Amino acid sequence: MSETPPEIADIMRVSSHREVYEPCDDSFALVDALLTDQTNLINHKPNICMEIGCGSGYVITSLILLLKSKLSNIHYLATDTNPLAAKVTTETLEAHGLKADVICTDIASCLETRLAGLVDVMVVNPPYVPTPEYEVGMEGIASSWAGGENGRSVIDRMLPVVDRLLSEKGWFYLVTLSCNYPSEICLMMRKRGFAWRILVQRSTEEENLIILKFWRDGEEVERLEEETISDEFSRSLSLFMRKQ
Amino acid sequence: MRLITHNMLSCNIKGVTNGFPLKIEAEKVIEKEVDFNPDFLKHMFAKIEWKALVEAARAMGYGELPEDSPDVAVIESADETFLKKLHHALLEIHLEEGALVCPETGRKFPVNKGIPNMLLHEDEV
């Protein structure tokens, strides 16, 4: 198909630290989703792209590499609550000869006012593992996976922020597990005027990963039955799995 | 961190109403050339708080930006002198070491290896 191999981060050049999440199946699935959508992303001509929870920097580095040859001067931002992750991300970027502005903050709290409505592409691989609530946001590596009840504590806090930051044409890529009740996430986003699509579904030994893409579809949603979305979701999921 | 990002940052300590712009205390500034893209600059110009950018650039040792925000004619003109300056200020100077100071409370957020640490203490959220 394409003459050149896909340009994504080189795992050998990804920096690491024992307190920072290493690229794993979820990270790879997210980058695969971005690869599937590469042509659309290029035609989308984003001005500002952002990752929340950048960890090792594997995903943001891949996103930059994916778009770099076709689009110049996109502004890239990445955040993480873990200062070591922020540092490792800048090292990973540097090892690929790239630069992005990395900020240590909770979700995007110091950017919410001024960056509202400006982000054209948002990518998030959140802490999604169901855990006791007290493990959420603890210091160190646990905060990279601990997601509280149904793994949704951090995700549910992120959704309104993402809505606020995304531009009119903004796209949002999100990693979820089937035990996060992704159809509920779709419903919450639907109520905010977003449409959704499954980009990647992958079952590993431990988890069933689903990568979702959201975009504003301009429709005001008045009444929404939970069952409708839930049915829609199961239908697209089984359709999707049949295609694979 | 570059000034395009600085222009989007505010201090969000609970109760703070004027957390923007953060004052820059620069200890180490580096410059790195990037490709010039007028369209991107024109797009971003509309979102930039001019005064904040001028002051931030000055704190980083770059004093070439005009005090008052130029009008659209200057942005659209064929003469790219202004856009080149804007390009340099927004995208080519990096704050590597130093601090960002909240204009209302004086709270300092450290910047190390180019990364601003904007995490809040428990009593600030």
Ligand SMILES: C[S@@+](CC[C@H](N)C(=O)[O-])C[C@H]1O[C@@H](n2cnc3c(N)ncnc32)[C@H](O)[C@@H]1O
């Ligand atoms: C599952 S890891 C993903 C890391 C990387 N993006 C990847 O895909 O390999 C989740 C990341 O989110 C960060 N994180 C957790 N809670 C956060 C929050 N409230 N705000 C910002 N980042 C957070 C963690 O520190 C961790 O680096």
